Amino acid sequence: MSFTVIGAMVRLRLVRVLRDRLGLVWLLVMPMVFSYLMGMLMGDMGGGGPTQLPRLVVFDRDQGPAADELLAPLADNERFQIVRLDSLIGREAARQEVDYQHMTAALIIPAGYSAAVADGREAELVLVYDSDRLSSQTVNTLLDRSVLRANTIAAGRGLVATGPAGKAVPRDQARQFDEEVFAERWAHPRLTLVPTVLGRVQSDDFALTNVHQHLGPAYILFFVMMFMMMTAKDLVAARNDRTLARLVTSRATGLDLMLGFFAGGMVVGLIQSGILLVLNSVAFGIDYGDSPLGLVLVIVLFAGFSSGAAIFLGGVARTGAQADGLGMALTMTMAALGGLWWPLEVVPDFMQQLGHSLPTGQAITVFHDMIGRGYGVSELGGLLLGLTLWTAAAMALGAWRLRRLMAA
Amino acid sequence: MLLTALVRKDLKRISGDRKALIVNLLLPLVLTAIMGFSFGGGLGDSSGMSAIPIAMVANDLPVLLQEKIAAGLQESGFFTVTWTDSSGADLLVRQGEVAAALVIPPDFMTSLVDGRKAAVQLWKDPGSPLKSGIVQQILERVFVRYQAGDAAYEALWPADRVAQQDGDFTFDEYFSGDFNAVWKRFRNAGQDTVLQAAGRDFITVMDHQVALSDAMASPRINLAVNDKSPIGAAAGGEEANFFDYVLPSFAVFFLMFAVAAAAREIHREREGHTLQRQLLSPMDATQFIVGKWVTGTMQGALQLLVLFLAGAVLFRVNLGPDPYSLLVVVLLTSMTASGVFILLALVCPSEKVMDNLSTVVILVSAMIGGNFGTVEALPAWAHTFGRFVFNYWANLGFSAVVIRDESLAGAMVPVLVLSSAAVTLFVSNVVLFAARSRRGGLL
Numbered sequence: 001m002s003f004t005v006i007g008a009m010v011r012l013r014l015v016r017v018l019r020d021r022l023g024l025v026w027l028l029v030m031p032m033v034f035s036y037l038m039g040m041l042m043g044d045m046g047g048g049g050p051t052q053l054p055r056l057v058v059f060d061r062d063q064g065p066a067a068d069e070l071l072a073p074l075a076d077n078e079r080f081q082i083v084r085l086d087s088l089i090g091r092e093a094a095r096q097e098v099d100y101q102h103m104t105a106a107l108i109i110p111a112g113y114s115a116a117v118a119d120g121r122e123a124e125l126v127l128v129y130d131s132d133r134l135s136s137q138t139v140n141t142l143l144d145r146s147v148l149r150a151n152t153i154a155a156g157r158g159l160v161a162t163g164p165a166g167k168a169v170p171r172d173q174a175r176q177f178d179e180e181v182f183a184e185r186w187a188h189p190r191l192t193l194v195p196t197v198l199g200r201v202q203s204d205d206f207a208l209t210n211v212h213q214h215l216g217p218a219y220i221l222f223f224v225m226m227f228m229m230m231t232a233k234d235l236v237a238a239r240n241d242r243t244l245a246r247l248v249t250s251r252a253t254g255l256d257l258m259l260g261f262f263a264g265g266m267v268v269g270l271i272q273s274g275i276l277l278v279l280n281s282v283a284f285g286i287d288y289g290d291s292p293l294g295l296v297l298v299i300v301l302f303a304g305f306s307s308g309a310a311i312f313l314g315g316v317a318r319t320g321a322q323a324d325g326l327g328m329a330l331t332m333t334m335a336a337l338g339g340l341w342w343p344l345e346v347v348p349d350f351m352q353q354l355g356h357s358l359p360t361g362q363a364i365t366v367f368h369d370m371i372g373r374g375y376g377v378s379e380l381g382g383l384l385l386g387l388t389l390w391t392a393a394a395m396a397l398g399a400w401r402l403r404r405l406m407a408a
Numbered sequence: 409m410l411l412t413a414l415v416r417k418d419l420k421r422i423s424g425d426r427k428a429l430i431v432n433l434l435l436p437l438v439l440t441a442i443m444g445f446s447f448g449g450g451l452g453d454s455s456g457m458s459a460i461p462i463a464m465v466a467n468d469l470p471v472l473l474q475e476k477i478a479a480g481l482q483e484s485g486f487f488t489v490t491w492t493d494s495s496g497a498d499l500l501v502r503q504g505e506v507a508a509a510l511v512i513p514p515d516f517m518t519s520l521v522d523g524r525k526a527a528v529q530l531w532k533d534p535g536s537p538l539k540s541g542i543v544q545q546i547l548e549r550v551f552v553r554y555q556a557g558d559a560a561y562e563a564l565w566p567a568d569r570v571a572q573q574d575g576d577f578t579f580d581e582y583f584s585g586d587f588n589a590v591w592k593r594f595r596n597a598g599q600d601t602v603l604q605a606a607g608r609d610f611i612t613v614m615d616h617q618v619a620l621s622d623a624m625a626s627p628r629i630n631l632a633v634n635d636k637s638p639i640g641a642a643a644g645g646e647e648a649n650f651f652d653y654v655l656p657s658f659a660v661f662f663l664m665f666a667v668a669a670a671a672r673e674i675h676r677e678r679e680g681h682t683l684q685r686q687l688l689s690p691m692d693a694t695q696f697i698v699g700k701w702v703t704g705t706m707q708g709a710l711q712l713l714v715l716f717l718a719g720a721v722l723f724r725v726n727l728g729p730d731p732y733s734l735l736v737v738v739l740l741t742s743m744t745a746s747g748v749f750i751l752l753a754l755v756c757p758s759e760k761v762m763d764n765l766s767t768v769v770i771l772v773s774a775m776i777g778g779n780f781g782t783v784e785a786l787p788a789w790a791h792t793f794g795r796f797v798f799n800y801w802a803n804l805g806f807s808a809v810v811i812r813d814e815s816l817a818g819a820m821v822p823v824l825v826l827s828s829a830a831v832t833l834f835v836s837n838v839v840l841f842a843a844r845s846r847r848g849g850l851l
Contacts, residue, residue, distance in 0.1 A: 022764035030768065037775050037790060091634065098636040099812075100804070116628075123629050130636045132781075140633060141545075145552055147631045152556040155623035156563055171612070172619035174564035181566065185559035190525045193551050195544050198501045199534030321669065324763075325431035328665075332435065336442045345507075345536045347446040349458045372534030373502065 001259070005252040009260030010267050016234070017268050026230065027272050031223040032279055038219070039212050039284070053081040054104035054135040057097070059089045064114025066150070070125075073146045080104055080135040094128040098136075105129040105139040120154055149186060156182065200290065200374035213287070216280035217367035218340040221302060221360060222331065223276070224269050228306035229327025231265065235314025236323050239405060248406045257406065258399050261311050262304075269303030289370030294377050294384075298366040301387040305359045308394030315401030334360045343368075359390040414691070414699035415706070422670060422707055432666045436658040436715055440723065443654045460539045463490045463497040463509035468516060472587055486546075501531045507539035508532050510547070523562075557620060565616050568609075651723035656806035657779045659715045660799050663708050663745055664774070668766040670704040671749035675759035693842035697750065701834060704746030705739070712738045716810075728809040733816050737805040740826040744798040747833025754840045773797035801825045 017023055056074065060067055063086060074082060089097075094106035108126040116123035127143060130136040156177040161169045169175050238244045247257055277299075280286045288295050313330070317323035335341055337351070338360025344352045355361035362383045369375040369383070377384065423429065462481075466474060474491070481487045490506060497509035511529035513519075519526040530547060532540035561568070593603070677683035686696065716734065719725035728734040749766060756762035774780060776790045777799035794800050801822040808819035816823060 020760075020764075022761060022768075025768060026764065030771065033772070034775070038780070040790070095634060095636055099807070120628060124632055125629065126632045126634065128634045128636060143631060144549075147627075147629050148552065148556050150629050151627035152560045152624060154628040155620065156560040158623050159564055159619060171615045172622075174616075176564075177560075178563045178566070182559045182563035185562050186555065189551070189555040190523070190558060191520065191551055191554055192525070192527045193530055193544070193547050194527050195530040195532055197532045197534050197540075198498065329431045329435045329438075333438060333442070336439055336446075342446070343538065346538055351446050368535050373504070 002252065002256050005250075005256040006260045006263055009257070010264045013264030013268060014271075017231075023227075026223070026227055027268075028275055028279070031219045031276050032283065034223070035212065035215050035219045035280060035284065038215050053079065054133070055083045056080050056105045056107065056135075056139050057103045058082060058084045058107045058109060059094070060084050060086055060109045061088055061111040062109045062113035066114035066117040067109050070109070070143075070146050070150060073149075074139065074142050077138065077142070079138045091126055091128065094126070098128050098130050101130075104133055104135045107139075107143065117150065117154065120158060153177075153179070153182065199372045212280075212284040213371050214343055214364075214368070216284055216286040217288075217371075218335075218364055220273055220276045220280065221363050222335050222340045224272055224303060225306045225309075225334070225360070226328070226331045227272060228265055228269055228303075228310040229313060229331050230324060231268070232310045232314035232317065232327050233320035233323040235261070235311065236317050236320050239314075244405065254403060254406055258311075258402050261402065262307050262395060262398065265307030265310055266300075266303050269306055270299065273299045273303060287371060288367070290374050291370055291376040291380075294366065294370050294375070294380050297377065297384055298363055298380075298387065301384065301391050302359065302363045304391040305387065305394045308391060308396075308398040311398030312394065312401050315398065315405055334358055337361070339364050357386070359387055362386045362390070411691075411695050411699050411702070414686075414696070415702050418670070418673060418699065418703040419706065421673065422703070432662055432711055433714055433718075436655070436662045437718055437722065439658050440651060440655050440719065444651060444723065447650065459488045460486060460508075460543060461488045461490065461506040462543060463492050463500045463506045464512075465492060465494050465497045465509060466512035466516070467493065468514045469512060470517070472590075473517070487543075497531060501533050504533050504535045506533065507536040508543040510543075557624065560620055560624075561616065564620070568613055568616060649724055649726060651719060651725050652811045655715065655719040655723065655725050656810050657803065659712055659719075660741065660802050660806070661770070661774050661779045662715075663712055663742065664749070664770040664799065666711050667704045667708045667742070667745045668749045668752070668762075668770060670707050670746070671700070671753040672759055672762055672766070673703075674700065674750070674753045675756070675762055679759060687845055693845060694838050697834070697838045697841050700750055701743070701746050701837070704750065705742045708742030708745055709738050712742060726810050726813055729813050729815050733809045733814075733819065736816060736823065737802070737809055737819060737826075740823060740830060741798070741802040741805065743830040744802070744826050744833065747830055747837060748798055750837050751833055751840070754837060754844060773799055776800075778803045798826065798829055801829070 017027065058071065071082060071084070083103075089106065089108060091108070094108060097103055098106055106128045108128075110124065113123050113125070115121075125143075125147065127140065129140050159172075159174050160177050161167075161173040161175060163169075235244075238247075248254075252260070277288065277295075281288070309330070310327070313323055313327055317326055337355050338344075338358040339347075339355045340360050344355045344361060344365070347355070356365060366380050366383050366387070369380060373379075464477070464481075466477070469477070478489050478491070481489045490500065492500065492509075494511055497506075497511060500506045501509050509529075509531040511531060513526060513528070516526050516528070518524075528547075528551075530540075530544055532544070674683065677686070713735075716725060716727060716738070720727050748769075752766055752769060753762050756765055776794040777797040778794065779799060805819045805822035805826065808814045808822065809816075812818060
């Protein structure tokens, strides 16, 4: 084995990557852009201040005190802004507006709503919302709560005995409905729910609740694999322009060439991962847990797997276009199944098992466990072993394919 | 004649790359199927997220109530419940065995009956933010309903609370044991005046609770909630198909890859010196661009149609209310996509640059155009730019026809935008190609 040959091949690979300016976009810029934009999509939080928040448009034909009271708990929300109009809109038109994403939700308050509430008559409010959006779900939840409050007050008022003063109050009625007591008890309920996250850091806005804590590592893994697969066409080109044949006739042994190709990919993957880990940490404040060794191992193993798989792909594909297509197909399928696009906890059990058996699923779960639970290498042993087996398999397949090519 | 020969030649070349064709057709279907299996699109027995495992710590609750709660949670189908103590619950949550643990404090019921405050703990698994979030959301709904009833009760019958607080009986004494024991205790109160008074208080409270519950059962204000999508209309008898949402997005996404590959042919021909030979023929710039444009459009349209037909067969994807609406949107989408990527090919100096740039363009426009999710959630600049990518309008067109089952009238805006974009791009491409070939930039 010649370290000079292997070192030269690694250097060559690095020089080629660094010289390709557009390749650098793939390497570093795209993962960060994806992390940022997907974070916005999944978190449903537009940046740029309160005026750019998704809009709840209230078509308020009433403009009365009951409408004000209904909307008061929805004011100054961090996820949406209220735009109140006195115009009228039909339910179907409102649905279309929400469907075209011109607003996150539409609330229709009919004329005479306040009068109906004051008289204890029935009234109907119409909410059109988008169940896929966090801002819209928040509107629904808060409005439901506000309507419940109004209905409870109406029910309470309806239970007040109406007979002459001094007459005995029936058992199923009350002498009065004390609205001050109601307001006080509503504001300070006796029964409360206290949520706590039992992770490394006991905060509700930590761990995977913060969408970037999932997306940052997920897109690092995705783009490391994607970039490696995209470089598979270089091996195809080396075969087609006979560079590989010339290398075979040089003093380099088969093992040197194989290790050179493998180490070249791996070094690029490691550099890419390292830079992206730092950038994600700085830009999105991602915390990778308390186990630097676990972090190094998962990155090394995943880069190793991707490098081996790319060599295999470069050995199988006949043209650069084929390598690109197959690489993209492999990366996207493994990303979707392994939980890089959405966390595995949302899919059925059998899909979770399938995801956890893939290298993408194992690698992202290592990240989740380090970030959320504070696991170290000993607790991550099973997942890291699985990843090691995948890396060994990819390397073996790559070596087998490369040997056949060199023999041919 | 020349044009036909050009298109035939390009189509032959594209269809020769079987693996690329298979990837372009199979990958969207595979990813759609994965989405179906993942989110319960009706494939097999898949029904989306599995039941959420939770732990319950409520050992001080009466057995009767424990059994009721357990049965209610299991029957809802949303939860699988494990009863344990607090240290067991802590371990289960920390190991990710359960998504959350509900820890009901000792003396919980006594606190409620006595009018004292009570805090219920919800311990959440950091590895299961979505599932534990759902548990929290459901519990908060239950708690706010309790809060409403409790506040109304106190505002109506404050004397009841005072009587309870002054009583000599605690909740445990009332309700310890099973149902028979509780019943016998009240029936056999005999001469025990304390128990008799407690029984009377209990009946008064129950009368008031029933009256309040009846009053709250018929709310005066009705909030009619409509979801934006046909899923919301499911109550009206229409059944929404999950794949109607997913397949068009993936189809447009992969259409971009196919059309970009077709446009890249311009560079391959330039680098293989066949483009120069074509430029020496009697063919003019318009004919050349028409040829490339028709090839790209045919390839794209064919790919979209095959995907939609396969989707209809495999996933029961809706093909629209009539035979032509989907066809028109497919054709306009392909024409515009072809125009976009030919333009990109004409401004790129080499195949390598085109290769890298087209993938960047595809991924960014897929994101800001809404192929990966709702665009309004993006920052304002991305949202604004999203209006300028063709796939945004293509997605709107497919949403109208496939998801909302509307004819072309319902998709008029996206159809008009796509048509204008296709014409503008075509003219720009002809002008640009003519200019570049005049200056020798394509040689």
